Amino acid sequence: MLREPGLLAAIAVLWGALLLFVLYPALRVALYPKVHDYGAILSDPRYGRALVHSLTMLGLSTASATGLGLLFALATTRRDLPLRRLFSAVSLLPLFSPPFVVAFGYIMLFGRNGLVTHGIFGVRTNILGWNGLWLAQTVSFFPVAAVAIRDVLETIPPSFERAARNLGASRLRVFTTVTLPLASGGIVSAALLVAILVLADFGNPILIAGDYSVLATEAWLRVQGWADVRGAAALSFVLMLPSLLLFIAQRAWAKGKAYVTIGGKASSMETEPAARPAKVFLVAACSAVSLLVILIYASLAAGSLVEGWGFDWRPTLRWFTGLGTQWIDLLHSLLFSLFAAFGSALLAMASAYLVRERSMPFARAADAIAMLPAALPGIFIGIGYSIAFNRPPLDLYGTALVIALALGAWNLSTAYQTGLESLKQVSPTIGEAASNLGATTMRIFRDIHLPLMKGPFASAFFVGFIRSITTLSVIVFLQTASNTVATFSIMNLVNDGFYGKASALSVALLALAFAAVGSGRLALGRDTRSLA
Amino acid sequence: MTYLEIAHATKSFGSLRALDDVSLGAAKGCFLTLLGPSGCGKTTLLRSIAGLQGLDSGEIRIEGRTAGEGGSRAVMVFQDYALFPHMDVRRNISYGLVLRKENKSLIERKVEETLSYLGIAGLGDRLPSQLSGGQQQRVALARALIVEPEVLLLDEPLSNLDAKLRLGIRSELKRIQQDLGVTTVYVTHDQAEALALSDLVAVMERGKVVQVGTPRDIYFRPAGAFVADFVGTANLFDALVLEAGEREGRLSAWGRIWRVGGGLPESLAGHNALFCARPESLGLGDPGDPDSIPGVIEQKMFEGSHVRYWVDTGAFTFVVDEAASLSDYELKTPVSVGFRSAAPHVVSTRGSAGGRDE
Numbered sequence: 001m002l003r004e005p006g007l008l009a010a011i012a013v014l015w016g017a018l019l020l021f022v023l024y025p026a027l028r029v030a031l032y033p034k035v036h037d038y039g040a041i042l043s044d045p046r047y048g049r050a051l052v053h054s055l056t057m058l059g060l061s062t063a064s065a066t067g068l069g070l071l072f073a074l075a076t077t078r079r080d081l082p083l084r085r086l087f088s089a090v091s092l093l094p095l096f097s098p099p100f101v102v103a104f105g106y107i108m109l110f111g112r113n114g115l116v117t118h119g120i121f122g123v124r125t126n127i128l129g130w131n132g133l134w135l136a137q138t139v140s141f142f143p144v145a146a147v148a149i150r151d152v153l154e155t156i157p158p159s160f161e162r163a164a165r166n167l168g169a170s171r172l173r174v175f176t177t178v179t180l181p182l183a184s185g186g187i188v189s190a191a192l193l194v195a196i197l198v199l200a201d202f203g204n205p206i207l208i209a210g211d212y213s214v215l216a217t218e219a220w221l222r223v224q225g226w227a228d229v230r231g232a233a234a235l236s237f238v239l240m241l242p243s244l245l246l247f248i249a250q251r252a253w254a255k256g257k258a259y260v261t262i263g264g265k266a267s268s269m270e271t272e273p274a275a276r277p278a279k280v281f282l283v284a285a286c287s288a289v290s291l292l293v294i295l296i297y298a299s300l301a302a303g304s305l306v307e308g309w310g311f312d313w314r315p316t317l318r319w320f321t322g323l324g325t326q327w328i329d330l331l332h333s334l335l336f337s338l339f340a341a342f343g344s345a346l347l348a349m350a351s352a353y354l355v356r357e358r359s360m361p362f363a364r365a366a367d368a369i370a371m372l373p374a375a376l377p378g379i380f381i382g383i384g385y386s387i388a389f390n391r392p393p394l395d396l397y398g399t400a401l402v403i404a405l406a407l408g409a410w411n412l413s414t415a416y417q418t419g420l421e422s423l424k425q426v427s428p429t430i431g432e433a434a435s436n437l438g439a440t441t442m443r444i445f446r447d448i449h450l451p452l453m454k455g456p457f458a459s460a461f462f463v464g465f466i467r468s469i470t471t472l473s474v475i476v477f478l479q480t481a482s483n484t485v486a487t488f489s490i491m492n493l494v495n496d497g498f499y500g501k502a503s504a505l506s507v508a509l510l511a512l513a514f515a516a517v518g519s520g521r522l523a524l525g526r527d528t529r530s531l532a
Numbered sequence: 533m534t535y536l537e538i539a540h541a542t543k544s545f546g547s548l549r550a551l552d553d554v555s556l557g558a559a560k561g562c563f564l565t566l567l568g569p570s571g572c573g574k575t576t577l578l579r580s581i582a583g584l585q586g587l588d589s590g591e592i593r594i595e596g597r598t599a600g601e602g603g604s605r606a607v608m609v610f611q612d613y614a615l616f617p618h619m620d621v622r623r624n625i626s627y628g629l630v631l632r633k634e635n636k637s638l639i640e641r642k643v644e645e646t647l648s649y650l651g652i653a654g655l656g657d658r659l660p661s662q663l664s665g666g667q668q669q670r671v672a673l674a675r676a677l678i679v680e681p682e683v684l685l686l687d688e689p690l691s692n693l694d695a696k697l698r699l700g701i702r703s704e705l706k707r708i709q710q711d712l713g714v715t716t717v718y719v720t721h722d723q724a725e726a727l728a729l730s731d732l733v734a735v736m737e738r739g740k741v742v743q744v745g746t747p748r749d750i751y752f753r754p755a756g757a758f759v760a761d762f763v764g765t766a767n768l769f770d771a772l773v774l775e776a777g778e779r780e781g782r783l784s785a786w787g788r789i790w791r792v793g794g795g796l797p798e799s800l801a802g803h804n805a806l807f808c809a810r811p812e813s814l815g816l817g818d819p820g821d822p823d824s825i826p827g828v829i830e831q832k833m834f835e836g837s838h839v840r841y842w843v844d845t846g847a848f849t850f851v852v853d854e855a856a857s858l859s860d861y862e863l864k865t866p867v868s869v870g871f872r873s874a875a876p877h878v879v880s881t882r883g884s885a886g887g888r889d890e
Contacts, residue, residue: 429614436582436608437628437679447627451618 004441011360014350018369021409025384026372032387033234041234047218051238054199054214057130058242061137061198066191068138068289069145075282076146077153078274082283083290090290091146093297094139096513098470098487100203101506103136104494105296107208108303108503113310115299128210136204139293141197145190152186153179171275185253192250199243200377202473203487207494215239216379220476229387232477236380247375300510303503319504326489326505333469333486334512336400340407341464344415347408348460349453352419357431357449358441374413378473381410386477398480406478407468414467415460422456423449455524462520466513535560535715536581536683540590543576550576551587552739558732561713563706567726567750568736569762574719577736578685581717582608594682606717607681611688613672615660621647621671622656628679646674650708666697673705677712684709686718690725702728723763727751735759752810753877760808760879767809767850768879773800783807786847791823793874800881807876811840811853816867824868825850829861843869 041047075081076088094102110117110132156179164174202216209217219235222228274282307314351370354360373381385406389396396402426449434444468474472487479488486509493502534557543551550573558564566574579585581592583599583606592599599606607628615624622643629639647653650670660668669689676684689705690698706729709716720726726733727747734744735758743755754760757768771785776796783790819826827845834856841861843850850869861867 426617427612427614429610429612430616432584433608433610433614433675434616434627436584437675438631439627443631448616 006442007358010350011354011358014347014354014360015362015366017347018351018366021405022369022372022412025381025388025406025409026376028388029233029240029380029384030237033230033237037230037234038237041231041238046213047215047235047238050213050215050218050235053130053212054216054239055242057133057137057201057205057214058195058198060130060134061141062191062195064134064138065140065142065194065198066145066187068142069147069190069194070149070187071282071285072142072146072289073149073153075286077150078279078282080274081279083287087286087290090293091143093143093293094141095143095147096466096470096517097297097510098203098472098490098506099140099201100207100472100487100491100494101300101510102140102296103132103204103207104490104502104506105299106132106136107494108299108309108499109295113499115295115310128208128212130209130212132208132210133205133212136208137198137201139289139296140201140204141194142289144197145194148190148193149183149186152183152189156182171278175278189250189254192246192253196243196246196250196375199239199246200379200473202377202379202476203491206472206491216377216473219379219383223383223477229383233383233387236377236383239377240375240380243377243380244375251371297510300503300506303499304507306500309499309503319500320508322501323504323508325484326486326501329484329489330486330505330508330512332400332483333509336404336407336483336485337465337468339404340411340468341461343404344408344411344464345457345460348412348415349419349457351416352423353445353449353453356420356423370416371413373410374417376410378410378471379477381406382474382477385409398482400483403475403478403483403485406474407471408464410471410474411460411464411467415464418456418460418463419453422453426452458520458523462516462523465516469509469513469516534558535562535595536564536717537593537596538577538581538590539593541577541580541587541592542589543573543580543585543587549739551580551590553590554736554739554741555590556734556741556744558715558717560715563709563716563718563729563731565718565720565726565730565733566736567720567723567733567763569721571738572736573739574721574736575687578608578687578717578719581606581683582685584608599683605681606683606685607676607679608685608687609672609676609689611691613660613668613692615668615671615675617660620657620659621652621663624660624671625674625678627675632679642678646678650674650677665693666701669693669701673708677708677714681714684714684716686716688720689718690720690722705729727763735762737762754808754879757806757808757879765811765851767811767814767848768806769809769848770804770806772804773802776801786825786845788825789823790825790870792871792876795874796878800878803881805881806879808879809871809876811851812838813872813874813876814850814852814869815872816841816843816852816854816859816861817870819866819868821868821870824870826866826868829863829865829867832861832863841867843867845869 072087072091076084076091078084107114109115160178160182161174164178165171169177200216201214202220205212205214205217206220213221215235216239219232219239222232222235303309304319305315305317306312307316307318348370351366355363355367355370360366376384385402386397388394389402389405396405431444431448434448435441439447470487472491475485475488476491479485486505490502490505490509493499493505536558538554538556541551541554542549552573554573554577556564566577568574576585580587581599594605616627619627625646626639626643629642634642643656644653647656650673652667652670652674655663655667655671660671663671669692673689686705690701693701702725709729718726718729727750730747732744733747733750734741735750736742737758743750743759745753750759750763754763754766760766760768769785771783771790773781773796774784774789775782776798777794779794781792781794781796783792817824825845827843827850829841830844830849831842833840837856838853839856839859841852841854843852852869
């Protein structure tokens with residue numbers, strides 16, 4: 001290794017980046033507040049309440065989103081179920097949208113001027129509170145559970161269910177004694193993933209929680225209302241602890257509980273047909289949820305095209321033409337996200353390669369730091385960046401760069417995991433074969449690993465871009481008048497009641513996100529994914 | 533003259549001694565097989581010859597020069613083929629030559645030659661994922677052969693193929709090896725492959741080579757119970773040698789006298805020994821034969837060319853193969869077990885009287 005100066009330099013740069021951009025801001029959040037800041041937080045009943053609220057929503061929304069995710073996963077893995085393609089498409093939609101879009105759509109449907117509440121039933125209700133938040137979080141996060149559980153269900157060979165049926169078990173019994181136990185590891189793992197997202201959720205509560213404050217929004221209000229950064233940091237730190245615990249639990253669980261299905265070749269056998277009542281139930285439940293999701297997105301689109309939502313239904317384009325500075329915000333979103341996605345994908349692939357293939361010094365520590373952002377709530381990273389880089393030599397406060405860097409750090413873990421997973425699929429003998437034919441390590445990197453990491457790099461780039469362009473929590477603490485991004489601006493428009501403009505900007509943002517999804521699919525579709 | 537020479541090779545992984553003072557040699561053009569159960573060190577030895585890992589002590593030389601130094605001259609075909617998934621067949625095969633900076637037209641010519649030599653001429657533009665297992669196998673072989681290695685290393689190359697294909701590729705492998713005359717080291721746990729392909733077989737157990745010999749030696753004259761048992765089916769039993777004559781011998785076992793062929797070492801007379809008899813060296817006869825061991829047919833299996841019988845003699849169960857066209861005994865038929873021809877092979881002389889089950 002010492003004979004390769006390039007490698008040495010790469011490792012030094014990587015370690016520098018991990019320490020400076022991930023570990024340092026995180027430590028700053030923990031160490032910035034004084035002891036009495038923590039004391040003040042803990043003794044103030046306001047924050048005790050917020051903590052209870054956060055944990056209540058954690059329980060409620062995690063349970064409902066995971067349950068709904070399981071239903072969708074079951075519905076979309078059964079080939080004989082009608083509408084399964086629709087369900088699968090609908091369950092992807094919220095994955096690519098800003099988290100608060102659901103809350104916003106919910107206001108459009110059920111709010112004071114809501115299409116359903118006011119428009120159809122003629123009532124004006126106050127929908128702000130825990131119940132609206134519960135629904136919004138459920139709809140926002142069930143897709144995460146659905147995807148995770150579907151992945152597990154697909155690894156269960158249909159022959160297992162066939163075998164159980166053949167031994168005389170009823171369909172219900174097959175489900176409760178074979179399918180569910182085999183999927184249980186995946187379901188718990190999905191629930192833990194959802195729990196981390198619910199805990200960190202900022203967009204939904206800021207829009208519709210009203211007085212039902214949670215830790216994430218309290219941290220933000222602490223800065224907004226009292227300019228108390230220390231207090232906000234202390235709150236963020238308190239919020240981070242359960243998140244970190246959930247994350248560690250999830251990792252440990254995923255490692256220990258993964259069922260390795262014993263058996264030979266993966267069969268292409270058709271799944272067992274579901275029992276009729278089960279089918280009816282699945283289709284009915286998924287249809288209802290799909291209808292709600294579609295209504296939410298449709299109301300956003302419609303809201304951008306009418307004069308006044310709820311009272312003046314004349315069509316207009318003026319919300320789009322009236323977007324002025326907001327176009328600049330959208331451009332900011334685009335640029336920052338591109339930078340963040342590219343940077344995090346690059347750093348992540350380098351880390352994955354050096355950690356896995358080149359046994360770099362302290363590889364385990366590097367691995368832990370690269371995985372850390374996955375455990376950190378968005379506002380934690382945001383506040384970390386706002387206090388870590390606000391003085392010389394790295395005074396970046398208020399710059400575009402600090403936003404882009406924070407977004408990049410926030411995306412590092414998912415990108416890193418993508419890189420690691422794809423390297424794991426490359427058999428170590430492939431590198432050995434090249435070495436055996438006379439290739440140097442540099443040559444193996446250039447000829448084998450670099451080309452094989454193009455696919456994961458692209459995939460990490462697109463995922464990072466979509467995450468960055470749709471996040472609100474990471475950027476709220478870093479916004480200044482000169483570098484506002486679209487999600488922040490939508491939040492302000494909604495809070496000020498400018499629903500027309502807010503929906504127009506949301507539609508534009510969604511268009512950008514979906515364009516990224518589309519081009520990502522195009523780019524990756526051609527890439528052969530069979531790396532083993 | 534020894535072309536490939538392994539001298540006192542020793543390698544440990546933690547507390548596990550993967551190679552324990554292994555010494556072996558093979559002449560140029562020899563097909564040497566390392567045979568043993570998993571974990572016996574055969575793959576470790578192969579990887580050491582390839583230069584993929586170093587030894588703790590000892591040395592591996594090819595034509596007198598230490599292996600692994602200055603570019604490997606022993607090229608390996610991996611068990612999982614290790615084809616580069618993002619390169620088409622042509623680029624996979626040419627990789628070794630490109631690394632050697634051969635000129636372009638030469639590379640192109642050699643690639644085409646190799647492709648057609650291995651019968652995969654039409655597949656040059658395919659990606660590995662678009663090939664069947666057998667085709668991937670050929671590409672892996674082509675990638676190794678094209679660089680004209682001094683030693684070709686094959687790591688269980690047939691284990692990922694289905695049974696029918698395996699037999700076809702096995703004979704083709706033998707043909708190619710003889711045709712090119714390339715010195716080959718082959719690793720397998722399948723004794724049938726080892727016997728069929730090799731000029732020389734080295735049986736390994738727990739990091740040591742326990743016997744080196746021709747397939748015939750290994751099979752009929754195993755050096756120990758482990759080899760006898762691991763290579764093929766063996767009837768292993770202890771007996772007292774009563775007579776060791778030139779023409780015939782007599783053994784005493786299970787309280788009976790057993791007449792066998794000549795050829796037992798005279799020094800054995802009066803001693804106990806552990807014997808190995810292959811199922812096809814034994815034959816079934818009349819239950820009344822005074823020179824054989826009586827028993828009854830306990831189990832039988834028809835295997836096409838022969839029938840395998842398990843004969844219960846009370847103290848010991850013999851496995852006996854009879855040509856299918858010659859006999860068809862029913863279960864429970866009383867028979868006797870005798871020797872078809874020569875004396876059984878003496879595995880060791882430290883045995884005590886009485887039988888032992890496999």
